[in-house]
Amino acid sequence: MELHVADHPLIRHKVTVLRNKETPSPTFRQLVDELVTLLAYEATREVRVEPHTVQTPLTSATGTRIADPAPIIVPILRAGLGMLDGMTRLIPSAEVGFLGLKRDEETLEAITYANRLPDDLTGRQVFLIDPMLATGGSLIMAIEYVLQRGATDVTCVCLLAAPEGIEKVQEAVGERADVKVVVAQVDEKLNEQGYIVPGLGDAGDRLYGVIGD
Numbered sequence: 234m235e236l237h238v239a240d241h242p243l244i245r246h247k248v249t250v251l252r253n254k255e256t257p258s259p260t261f262r263q264l265v266d267e268l269v270t271l272l273a274y275e276a277t278r279e280v281r282v283e284p285h286t287v288q289t290p291l292t293s294a295t296g297t298r299i300a301d302p303a304p305i306i307v308p309i310l311r312a313g314l315g316m317l318d319g320m321t322r323l324i325p326s327a328e329v330g331f332l333g334l335k336r337d338e339e340t341l342e343a344i345t346y347a348n349r350l351p352d353d354l355t356g357r358q359v360f361l362i363d364p365m366l367a368t369g370g371s372l373i374m375a376i377e378y379v380l381q382r383g384a385t386d387v388t389c390v391c392l393l394a395a396p397e398g399i400e401k402v403q404e405a406v407g408e409r410a411d412v413k414v415v416v417a418q419v420d421e422k423l424n425e426q427g428y429i430v431p432g433l434g435d436a437g438d439r440l441y442g443v444i445g446d
Contacts, residue, residue: 234403235413239275244268244417248392252433261439262315265364268392268417269319276390276415277323280304281358299326302357309334309363309375310347312437316362316390327360332378334371345374355383364436366394366416368427369401376402380410389414392436395422395429 247268250256256264285298303326308317310333321327333347351357359379366372372389379387387410389402394416406412420429433439 234406236399236403236419237275237413237415238419239272239415239417241271244271247271248417248433251392252431254434256439258439258442265315265392265436265440266319269316269362269390270322272390272392272415272417273320273323276360276388276413280324299324303328304358304360305330305351305354306360306362307332307350307375307379309361309371312365312440313363315436315440316364316392320360320362320390332361332375334374348378350378350382353383354379357384357386359384359387361387361389362391363389364392364440365429365432366391366398366402366414367423367429368395369398369405372398372402373405376406376412385410387412391416393417393429393432394419396420397423 247264251261251264251268281300282297283300284295286293286295304324305328306317306320307330308314310331317329321329330351331347331349334345361372361375361379363372363375366389376387376389389412391414394414396419399414399419402414420432422430424430
């Protein structure tokens with residue numbers, strides 16, 4: 234597994250505003266969208282392309298276009314939805330799948346409650362998006378889902394990560410596939426509740442508000 238921390242002044246600035254507990258949800262959503270667009274630029278650096286010839290006003294020119302089969306973007310519900318527009322803005326030709334995972338607050342294990350992915354992902358570049366890489370349980374489960382369906386090229390895009398989560402993902406993935414994790418910042422640690430410290434709180438609640446059971 235390869236880890237890439239997208240160290241850029243604009244990214245650091247936006248993360249700082251996201252951390253502020255006084256930042257309201259509308260501003261939080263806008264900043265996440267902007268931040269993901271910056272992260273997507275790094276995450277798609279190795280997106281597959283193929284030669285493509287176009288006619289300019291003067292002559293023909295050969296350039297590149299996104300290769301077939303199209304990449305697939307998979308937000309991990311629900312917080313991952315807040316990152317979707319930032320990714321599709323950069324690669325609008327990508328297809329979108331959905332994976333619903335939630336954390337058992339007692340065991341901290343990920344539980345699947347929704348799955349909308351193609352049965353066969355052979356030859357597809359997969360981009361998994363989830364704001365927080367905390368314990369690593371959700372991301373590991375998502376990676377396992379796409380690997381079981383034939384994917385061998387997986388890029389995970391997260392806003393923040395904890396060292397413990399990075400280590401668990403690395404241990405789980407091993408050398409089985411080409412997996413890359415792109416994050417804005419790596420934080421200090423996890424607390425006893427499995428939240429990233431200093432972090433930014435529950436990303437889903439801050440994006441969409443608190444929803445009771």
